[in-house]
Amino acid sequence: xxxxxxxxxxxxxxxxxxxxxxxxxxxxxxxxxxxxxxxxxxxxxxxxxxxxxxxxxxxxxxxxxxxxxxxxxxxxxxxxxxxxxxxxxxxxxxxxxxxxxxxxxxxxxxxxxxxxxxxxxxxxxxxxxxxxxxxxxxxxxxxxxxxxxxxxxxxxxxxxxxxxxxxxxxxxxxxxxxxxxxxxxxxxxxxxxxxxxxxxxxxxxxxxxxxxxxxxxxxxxxxxxxxxxxxxxxxxxxxxxxxxxxxxxxxxxxxxxxxxxxxxxxxxxxxxxxxxxxxxxxxxx
Amino acid sequence: xxxxxxxxxxxxxxxxxxxxxxxxxxxxxxxxxxxxxxxxxxxxxxxxxxxxxxxxxxxxxxxxxxxxxxxxxxxxxxxxxxxxxxxxxxxxxxxxxxxxxxxxxxxxxxxxxxxxxxxxxxxxxxxxxxxxxxxxxxxxxxxxxxxxxxxxxxxxxxxxxxxxxxxxxxxxxxxxxxxxxxxxxxxxxxxxxxxxxxxxxxxxxxxxxxxxxxxxxxxxxxxxxxxxxxxxxxxxxxxxxxxxxxxxxxxxxxxxxxxxxxxxxxxxxxxxxxxxxxxxxxxxxxxxxxxxxxxxxxxxxxxxxxxxxxxxxxxxxxxxxxxxxxxxxxxxxxxxxxxxxxxxxxxxxxxxxx
Numbered sequence: 001x002x003x004x005x006x007x008x009x010x011x012x013x014x015x016x017x018x019x020x021x022x023x024x025x026x027x028x029x030x031x032x033x034x035x036x037x038x039x040x041x042x043x044x045x046x047x048x049x050x051x052x053x054x055x056x057x058x059x060x061x062x063x064x065x066x067x068x069x070x071x072x073x074x075x076x077x078x079x080x081x082x083x084x085x086x087x088x089x090x091x092x093x094x095x096x097x098x099x100x101x102x103x104x105x106x107x108x109x110x111x112x113x114x115x116x117x118x119x120x121x122x123x124x125x126x127x128x129x130x131x132x133x134x135x136x137x138x139x140x141x142x143x144x145x146x147x148x149x150x151x152x153x154x155x156x157x158x159x160x161x162x163x164x165x166x167x168x169x170x171x172x173x174x175x176x177x178x179x180x181x182x183x184x185x186x187x188x189x190x191x192x193x194x195x196x197x198x199x200x201x202x203x204x205x206x207x208x209x210x211x212x213x214x215x216x217x218x219x220x221x222x223x224x225x226x227x228x229x230x231x232x233x234x235x236x237x238x239x240x241x242x243x244x245x246x247x248x249x250x251x252x253x254x255x256x257x258x259x260x261x262x263x264x265x266x267x268x269x270x271x272x273x274x275x276x277x278x279x280x281x282x283x284x285x
Numbered sequence: 286x287x288x289x290x291x292x293x294x295x296x297x298x299x300x301x302x303x304x305x306x307x308x309x310x311x312x313x314x315x316x317x318x319x320x321x322x323x324x325x326x327x328x329x330x331x332x333x334x335x336x337x338x339x340x341x342x343x344x345x346x347x348x349x350x351x352x353x354x355x356x357x358x359x360x361x362x363x364x365x366x367x368x369x370x371x372x373x374x375x376x377x378x379x380x381x382x383x384x385x386x387x388x389x390x391x392x393x394x395x396x397x398x399x400x401x402x403x404x405x406x407x408x409x410x411x412x413x414x415x416x417x418x419x420x421x422x423x424x425x426x427x428x429x430x431x432x433x434x435x436x437x438x439x440x441x442x443x444x445x446x447x448x449x450x451x452x453x454x455x456x457x458x459x460x461x462x463x464x465x466x467x468x469x470x471x472x473x474x475x476x477x478x479x480x481x482x483x484x485x486x487x488x489x490x491x492x493x494x495x496x497x498x499x500x501x502x503x504x505x506x507x508x509x510x511x512x513x514x515x516x517x518x519x520x521x522x523x524x525x526x527x528x529x530x531x532x533x534x535x536x537x538x539x540x541x542x543x544x545x546x547x548x549x550x551x552x553x554x555x556x557x558x559x560x561x562x563x564x565x566x567x568x569x570x571x572x573x574x575x576x577x578x579x580x581x582x583x584x585x586x587x588x589x590x591x592x593x594x595x596x597x598x599x600x601x602x603x604x605x606x607x608x609x610x611x612x613x614x615x616x617x618x619x620x621x622x623x624x625x626x627x628x629x630x631x632x633x634x635x636x637x638x639x
Binding site: 087088089090091092096181183210211215216218219220221222223224225226227229230231232233234235236240243244247248251 | 316318319320321322323324325326327328329330332334335336338339342609612613614615616
């Protein structure tokens with residue numbers, strides 16, 4: 001998904017005012033340079049004669065001199081944290097790793113296009129060094145690494161590596177996209193979100209209709225856990241299907257509760273990656 | 286019957302094949318159902334019915350494979366002889382085959398609808414044999430010499446056939462002593478497990494040699510049978526209790542002296558003096574009523590082939606498995622919906638490749 005087309009663009013707004021001197025696309029915390037008008041300050045605070053606001057100066061009954069300040073446009077770092085645990089290998093209505101890769105490619109393209117750096121960490125139980133990308137503005141490298149996610153086969157049965165990954169994200173707040181199916185113990189979910197609490201975390205929950213609305217109403221299904229938790233025969237019937245869906249809802253609610261406590265509500269990505277929907281979510285949440 | 290006893294009698298035609306039986310455990314690990322990988326099995330709510338069905342399917346697999354292996358090994362239950370206890374007695378029949386048995390009770394050759402003594406006793410004894418299931422019979426006949434007709438058996442068909450033969454034209458004399466010895470020998474040498482009955486059917490008597498008497502007494506003391514004498518008396522001939530007019534010697538009144546001899550044996554003894562077929566029937570009924578003791582009897586059980594049972598078990602397992610297959614559902618039935626999304630994915634792949 002080359003970010004050439006307009007549809008593939010993911011538009012995101014950081015929730016915080018990023019500090020930093022690197023010029024970028026987001027409204028920064030600092031004032032400076034050209035850009036959007038921010039406020040007026042007394043001349044003594046910003047002694048820059050070029051920015052004197054004549055109107056405001058004339059209007060001031062106390063005859064103070066005012067200077068206009070403009071917002072600095074600052075770059076942020078967008079990171080994608082991809083869960084590579086075995087459950088991500090699930091292929092229902094869609095290939096889950098493919099979806100994750102599409103999100104990453106979209107992010108890599110969108111971030112580098114506006115001058116933000118894109119970083120990628122993929123991990124299962126441990127970090128995957130071959131899929132680690134330090135935040136970079138180099139578009140080709142970012143896209144390449146994001147594309148590689150699609151072929152990455154996770155075999156590890158846990159996602160505890162994400163806690164380690166969170167510790168790698170030190171320094172200034174970053175925009176972190178946490179891409180996973182969140183099939184974790186809720187203790188781990190809390191732990192990961194707590195570790196990422198300094199950042200602007202966007203959980204992207206990969207959902208497959210096959211394990212939700214698409215469940216058959218009747219029939220015998222033998223389930224085999226991708227993470228090796230065993231195998232079980234389930235006799236599907238409408239009542240059980242309802243209970244199953246209700247459980248999924250409860251899981252989502254729990255995730256939402258934990259996620260909103262430290263960041264944004266999770267974005268539910270069902271079957272097909274729609275960049276516009278993600279953009280809407282990012283702008284409104 | 287205790288299970289262990291049943292198991293002890295199981296055997297197989299080719300037992301080496303039974304070494305394959307561990308294969309029957311395969312379904313515990315491998316399933317015949319289509320396996321659907323899911324991200325987390327915990328997503329599926331725990332459900333008792335599903336668990337039961339899952340176990341049933343595994344068991345059905347075990348049953349299907351195990352049943353086939355068992356059937357190939359050719360299992361069978363060995364034949365055996367079972368000893369049981371019923372109500373009845375060991376009856377040794379000693380039947381007179383002297384020529385006079387072929388006469389009627391009136392002492393004539395049978396003509397028209399008349400029935401000879403032999404025919405009457407044949408008919409009535411035949412009924413006696415069939416009436417109780419667990420009686421054992423031995424049949425011996427005697428005239429001049431004793432004839433072993435049938436050793437002690439519980440096969441009533443054979444006994445009846447033996448009794449059917451007693452109205453063949455008889456031979457001449459009545460040598461009761463050797464007949465009695467043979468009838469006693471029919472009980473075998475073992476100790477008495479059941480009540481023993483010696484049924485002597487005759488229409489006359491003979492002198493028992495005093496030398497033989499001692500031997501007979503010893504035999505009777507050893508075997509201790511209940512002795513019944515069915516005396517088919519011809520009209521006009523002397524009765525058991527008749528004292529002869531002249532000298533009271535065994536030669537003059539053999540019946541009376543045989544009776545006395547029997548009484549002196551010290552075993553339970555009854556004599557039935559009958560002069561008609563009805564009286565014979567009555568006497569037999571009374572004997573039947575008297576002999577109601579428990580008797581151990583043996584039953585032959587033939588070898589039973591259990592292969593069909595094994596195949597049936599296997600078929601049952603297969604049926605369950607097939608049923609499981611038929612109601613199988615695909616969790617990813619949503620592929621139809623995904624098919625719409627596929628072109629979009631294809632495009633995205635192309636784009637990435639570009």
